[in-house]
Amino acid sequence: MAKIIVVTSGKGGVGKTTSAAAISTGLALRGKKTVVIDFDVGLRNLDLIMGCERRVVYDLVNVIQGEAGLNQALIRDKRVENLFILPASQTRDKDALTQEGVAEILEKLKEDFDYILCDSPAGIERGAQLAMYFADEAIVVTNPEVSSVRDSDRILGLLASKTRRAEQGEDPIKEHLLVTRYNPERVTSGDMLTLDDIREILAINLLGLIPESEAVLRASNQGVPVTHDIASDAGQAYSDTVSRLLGEDMPLRFHEMQRKSLLSRMFGGGRR
């Protein structure tokens, strides 16, 4: 049975789309058949990050409105087998999305895929709520700054109340924290919140920590998800994140100033 995972944050610009692209690529590289859906109708970006913007013919809204079949709209990734992209529409707005339409598409995708990643738009409006509504798990992307942490806190409240699992009284959505743009030097100098501060406030399991890295900007501009840049710190951090998502125990890296301290404390013994 396919798992539906929403990548969300509340705040914009924290790295949702970068993370959705990197994690879906990582899952596909491990042999999982994965599709990543851009829910940011009107401000589509995922196709750029995935480097497939010149192959978009049909999009999510076309499928919902019956103007195209699902298979016509799915774009096969050129670099990894098993990876597909369902782009958002750039010309419509978020009102074109309907809950029934989204439900129907997800039901069909569940038959073929192992993982369905929903790249949420920023905010807490319709687009964001639809992206999270059917999710089984959520990756909450947070930057080490107070406004991002507060918005993530708000999103966690919505995940626990405004989703299908919450409304039907099923097991709650499994929540994961992904801290991005973490800069240990600036944390030490007090410019950024520490990892412990963020974990204490949000009180959910840490899935991964992505250091602030030039590799991310380079990857975005080239349209190659950063997971492919295995020499880079961010690429390795996303790879670790995917491993943890698949249930492996991985030590936490890149959270301290000295790169040498790889034998830092093991991940996994944290708070709930």
Next chain:
Amino acid sequence: MSLNVDSAAVAFTFKGGMLPMTVMELSSADPERIRQQLAGKLSQSPAFFQHTPVVLSVEKLDEPHLALERICAVCRDHKLLPVAVRGGAEPVRQSAWALGLGWFPPVEEGRPRVLESVNSSPMQEVSREEAPISDVDTQALATRLYRGTVRSGQQVSASEGDLVVIGAVNAGAEVLAAGSIHVYGALRGRALAGIHGNTQAGIYCRELEAELLSVAGNYKRSEDIDAQLLGRPTEVHFTKEQLEIKPLG
């Protein structure tokens, strides 16, 4: 899909409840004096007089016979709805029942007394016995327990009694209670205790980082709080007409 509860089997169920109730403590039995004072109050805070149910307490009056009907009429004229009478002698109780009002025994030394048996003759002297029920027991029933983090944008309230949060109250969240608020974690959001006017209510937390603290409408904002208290276990009370925040213990 909503749950289908079989409601056809019973017409109603009895449930115990602690409802917020305004007690109107009479110090005069003169309907005209009551009318004058009510008229003054009505112009001050018209929002309060919205067919608000009140219990007329006549414990402080030492008059066996009251013009209960006229007092009730005055109340209704000012949009107060008398629902019961507390205290008073036997004739008061009889006239309350005759008016369709409930009757509560007087509260002495903070302890309710047991209502004597309805079968006992009204003309006889009946010795009342102390009830083993204290106010604390009944309030405990209305306590609301919340486990987990109260997150930004969420509101958790206990409209009748105390609120206990086992977890943190994050910035942007709001917790409210008719009674006291206990937070076994960090209090980073807004906490409003005694929302129905109970000035005895308090706020207790393991780590004070609150945006706003209020007891019975008397509030302090984050920037009014002594910085030395921040991050510490604290308690908040309304004393000497102001909010007092001090380290716990």
